Amino acid sequence: xxxxxxxxxxxxxxxxxxxxSFGAVRxxxxxxxxxxxxxxxxxxxxxxxxxxxxxxxxxGVHRPDAGQVLLDGAPVVFHGPGDARDAGIAVIxxxxxxxxxxxxxxxxxxxxxxxxxxxxxxxxxxxxxxxxLMLRLGVELDPGRPARGLSIxxxxxxxxxxxxxxxxxxxxxxxxxAALTGSEVARLFGVVRTLREQGAAVLFVSHRxxxxxRICERVxxxxxxxxxxxxxxxxxxxxxxxxxxxxxxxxxxxxKQEVTPGETxxxxxxxxREGVFTDVSFEVRRGEIVALAGLVGAGRTEVARAVFGVxxxxxxxxxxxxxxxxxxxxxxxxxxxxxxVPEDRRAQGLVMDMSIERNIGLTxxxxxxxxxxxxxxxxxxxxxxxxxxxQVKYARIADTVATLSGGNxxxxxxxxxxxxxxxxxxxxxxxxxxxxxxxxxxxxxxSQLAADGVAVLMISSDLPEVLGMADRVxxxxxxxxxxxxxxxxxxxxxxxxxxxxxAAA
Amino acid sequence: MADTSLTRAVRWDTVVGALLVVVLxxxxxxVDGFGNALNLSFLIGNTLPIALIALPMTLLVxxxxxxxxxxxTAGLSGAVxxxxxxxxxxxxxxxxxxxxLGVVCGLxxxxxxxxxGLPSLAVTIGTMAAYRGIAxxxxxxxxxxxxxxxxxxxxAGRIDGTFVPYAFLPFLVLLAVAVLALHAMPFGRSLFAxxxxxxxxxxxxxxxxxxxxxxFTLTGLMSALTGVFWALHYASARYDxxxxxxxxxxxxxxxxxxxxxxxxxxxxGAIAGVFLLGALQNVMSLRDVSAQSQIVVTGVLLxxxxxxxxxxxxxSLARAGRRAATAPPSKTxxxxx
Numbered sequence: 001x002x003x004x005x006x007x008x009x010x011x012x013x014x015x016x017x018x019x020x021s022f023g024a025v026r027x028x029x030x031x032x033x034x035x036x037x038x039x040x041x042x043x044x045x046x047x048x049x050x051x052x053x054x055x056x057x058x059x060g061v062h063r064p065d066a067g068q069v070l071l072d073g074a075p076v077v078f079h080g081p082g083d084a085r086d087a088g089i090a091v092i093x094x095x096x097x098x099x100x101x102x103x104x105x106x107x108x109x110x111x112x113x114x115x116x117x118x119x120x121x122x123x124x125x126x127x128x129x130x131x132x133l134m135l136r137l138g139v140e141l142d143p144g145r146p147a148r149g150l151s152i153x154x155x156x157x158x159x160x161x162x163x164x165x166x167x168x169x170x171x172x173x174x175x176x177x178a179a180l181t182g183s184e185v186a187r188l189f190g191v192v193r194t195l196r197e198q199g200a201a202v203l204f205v206s207h208r209x210x211x212x213x214r215i216c217e218r219v220x221x222x223x224x225x226x227x228x229x230x231x232x233x234x235x236x237x238x239x240x241x242x243x244x245x246x247x248x249x250x251x252x253x254x255x256k257q258e259v260t261p262g263e264t265x266x267x268x269x270x271x272x273r274e275g276v277f278t279d280v281s282f283e284v285r286r287g288e289i290v291a292l293a294g295l296v297g298a299g300r301t302e303v304a305r306a307v308f309g310v311x312x313x314x315x316x317x318x319x320x321x322x323x324x325x326x327x328x329x330x331x332x333x334x335x336x337x338x339x340x341v342p343e344d345r346r347a348q349g350l351v352m353d354m355s356i357e358r359n360i361g362l363t364x365x366x367x368x369x370x371x372x373x374x375x376x377x378x379x380x381x382x383x384x385x386x387x388x389x390x391q392v393k394y395a396r397i398a399d400t401v402a403t404l405s406g407g408n409x410x411x412x413x414x415x416x417x418x419x420x421x422x423x424x425x426x427x428x429x430x431x432x433x434x435x436x437x438x439x440x441x442x443x444x445x446x447s448q449l450a451a452d453g454v455a456v457l458m459i460s461s462d463l464p465e466v467l468g469m470a471d472r473v474x475x476x477x478x479x480x481x482x483x484x485x486x487x488x489x490x491x492x493x494x495x496x497x498x499x500x501x502x503a504a505a
Numbered sequence: 506m507a508d509t510s511l512t513r514a515v516r517w518d519t520v521v522g523a524l525l526v527v528v529l530x531x532x533x534x535x536v537d538g539f540g541n542a543l544n545l546s547f548l549i550g551n552t553l554p555i556a557l558i559a560l561p562m563t564l565l566v567x568x569x570x571x572x573x574x575x576x577x578t579a580g581l582s583g584a585v586x587x588x589x590x591x592x593x594x595x596x597x598x599x600x601x602x603x604x605x606l607g608v609v610c611g612l613x614x615x616x617x618x619x620x621x622g623l624p625s626l627a628v629t630i631g632t633m634a635a636y637r638g639i640a641x642x643x644x645x646x647x648x649x650x651x652x653x654x655x656x657x658x659x660x661a662g663r664i665d666g667t668f669v670p671y672a673f674l675p676f677l678v679l680l681a682v683a684v685l686a687l688h689a690m691p692f693g694r695s696l697f698a699x700x701x702x703x704x705x706x707x708x709x710x711x712x713x714x715x716x717x718x719x720x721f722t723l724t725g726l727m728s729a730l731t732g733v734f735w736a737l738h739y740a741s742a743r744y745d746x747x748x749x750x751x752x753x754x755x756x757x758x759x760x761x762x763x764x765x766x767x768x769x770x771x772x773x774g775a776i777a778g779v780f781l782l783g784a785l786q787n788v789m790s791l792r793d794v795s796a797q798s799q800i801v802v803t804g805v806l807l808x809x810x811x812x813x814x815x816x817x818x819x820x821s822l823a824r825a826g827r828r829a830a831t832a833p834p835s836k837t838x839x840x841x842x
Contacts, residue, residue, distance in 0.1 A: 308708075310707060310708060330707065330708070330709075330710040331710045331711070331712055333710070334710040340708065342708050347702070347704050348704050348705055348708045349705065349708065350702075350705055351698050351701045351702045351705045351706070351768075352701075352702065353701045353702075353768060354697070354698065354701060358694070358697075358698075361694070362694070362695075362698055362706075362709040362711070363709055363710065365691035365694055365695060365711070366691065369691055372690060373685070373689045373690055374689060374690060374691055374694060
């Protein structure tokens with residue numbers, strides 16, 4: 001692949017020696033970046049490396065303290081996001097915010113719909129323009145369909161179409177794949193390739209290294225606000241990239257220990273929740289890590305919720321250590337030794353306004369009690385113990401969890417549940433949206449827990465994680481368990497085939 | 506051991522406590538007739554109904570719910586008390602019946618909210634009207650006044666040589682129980698979690714519906730108790746007893762820094778809010794401010810009390826924002842704790 005600059009084209013957007021400080025902290029130091037038309041450029045770095053600040057600088061949210069933003073080679077100053085948008089720069093965020101009750105077409109042309117006489121909105125023209133945008137993206141979405149109920153993947157497509165309608169030449173995609181399944185990622189990448197062919201410059205941010213290698217030509221790496229490298233990806237390995245990101249060799253990302261499975265700890269039999277999942281049966285034994293794979297919407301999270309008791313099931317039974325659980329009662333599931341680290345850590349895993357100490361303490365309200373009162377000393381030491389064991393990075397244990405980074409928040413959720421000493425641990429997307437260093441830590445932790453005899457059920461849409469960590473892979477498709485694949489036989493192909501319903505169980 | 510978000514900013518409940526002290530001092534100094542024992546006992550006696558209901562109301566608002574039917578429950582309890590007394594029942598039988606009735610009223614609210622998933626604001630506006638209507642059906646426009654003297658004396662009298670009403674002592678016991686329940690027991694912890702994030706609380710194994718049902722039931726019970734106290738204290742059981750009391754209770758609780766959205770506040774703050782409101786109402790009465798104008802003042806206070814903590818938080822957030830600007834945007838420094 002030839003580098004675009006070799007062919008003589010100039011960068012459409014560039015940063016030259018940009019620095020940005022917030023108070024005493026330098027979020028960016030002398031960072032440079034060049035985006036060429038027809039190129040997908042990766043931005044790599046751990047959480048806190050300065051990626052967000054860089055994106056916000058390009059998008060006109062922040063103004064650099066020093067250095068320049070260059071548009072078509074000429075220095076520009078963006079006074080706000082509007083300026084950047086007018087210059088053809090669009091940012092697609094991980095979780096788009098559309099108006100749910102408006103149609104796709106109305107969302108795209110919000111506030112600037114084509115008009116007919118007397119200022120009436122020309123719905124026909126709006127729809128036609130939207131259909132044309134979809135055609136350009138090679139995606140089939142009905143312009144008249146309301147945004148409510150669209151998957152996150154489809155919502156991103158709408159945002160991209162909106163960016164195109166503004167004649168965007170630079171698309172910045174901030175972790176667009178974090179909440180997408182394999183096939184959705186493939187479709188998104190198809191769209192990105194189309195945009196590239198049409199001459200757009202794309203800045204792509206992802207924690208998933210294999211995606212960077214799949215779609216990008218060049219990569220700029222940041223660490224602690226400093227520019228580390230800007231280089232072609234050709235010839236690089238994932239290890240090379242990780243080394244640049246973390247500044248050292250990373251311990252293995254999937255440190256799976258070999259464990260001989262013990263007795264059955266979790267047994268799910270013929271579990272059914274009408275219209276959601278049907279006849280799901282499986283077992284997880286002590287010492288095992290069992291992955292539950294499948295597309296988003298296949299019913300994996302719903303099974304976990306029902307097993308834990310947050311939702312009720314309509315038929316079937318769940319046993320922990322041979323004792324049946326009560327339907328729809330998380331407190332009894334907890335007492336039986338079940339723990340669930342939920343999918344959405346901000347809404348379900350944590351009370352964001354509460355302190356680290358109190359959040360971890362929430363699972364101990366029945367146990368850290370003395371004479372009917374909360375034993376505050378025991379609560380604090382229990383929280384401190386686990387926060388230290390999991391190496392949560394925080395200033396004070398009494399700080400609210402909202403002040404922590406995503407990876408550290410996830411560690412607090414894990415701490416909160418490990419503190420209950422679970423026999424069965426269900427983790428739902430345990431490493432979504434957290435940086436590669438923390439991800440390796442979480443994997444090591446899961447592996448260690450299994451070695452200590454905990455039965456681990458891991459729901460994950462991250463295939464390398466599934467293949468790297470699981471002893472067995474269960475695959476769900478449209479509410480049913482369609483395959484059980486042993487570690488030795490599990491490959492991307494076998495898992496994806498089962499997940500998309502192409503293979504018989 | 507309070508949350509740091511509170512200790513860093515000026516705590517609103519401390520502000521209200523200080524405000525209460527200031528208002529009391531100013532009243533002692535500048536309001537004629539405020540400082541004498543009789544007036545002080547009036548102040549406390551008239552404020553007790555608000556204070557009694559404020560106890561469960563605080564817990565309820567902390568958990569993100571509200572009960573506007575409290576005054577009607579109190580009215581119904583008083584009306585039933587009057588009607589049964591007219592039937593010739595003994596007061597010792599009547600009072601447990603009234604309290605049981607309060608439990609039923611609270612249970613109805615709680616079941617409608619937790620089983621049917623209806624918003625408590627709507628449910629309790631409905632039952633506010635319904636309970637008051639039943640009270641009128643039960644007692645009509647009668648006023649029952651001839652309750653046994655020793656009960657009237659207890660409810661209206663004060664401890665010899667002091668300005669402290671007898672009834673204040675059992676209130677202090679209930680206050681202590683409520684403070685411990687909210688701030689020192691697992692039950693209270695779970696209420697803060699429910700109020701701050703009901704979903705996260707559910708995922709932490711907290712029995713959200715059960716806790717809420719308990720709270721609504723307790724609120725009904727305390728409202729009925731207040732209704733009994735009211736009828737005895739003013740020696741008058743009428744169907745319209747305690748009309749509008751819910752406004753005072755909610756205003757006082759919010760004034761005391763309990764966040765209307767749930768999850769924040771202290772019972773100490775709420776009780777300071779109650780007596781601040783009580784003191785203001787007392788002073789206004791001494792200055793011959795009409796009852797209607799007093800309601801206006803209460804309403805304005807209600808709005809201010811929702812606004813006040815919010816402004817305070819915005820100010821402290823802005824300050825924290827400036828501080829946060831001196832910290833890295835996402836990565837926290839890594840001290841070894």
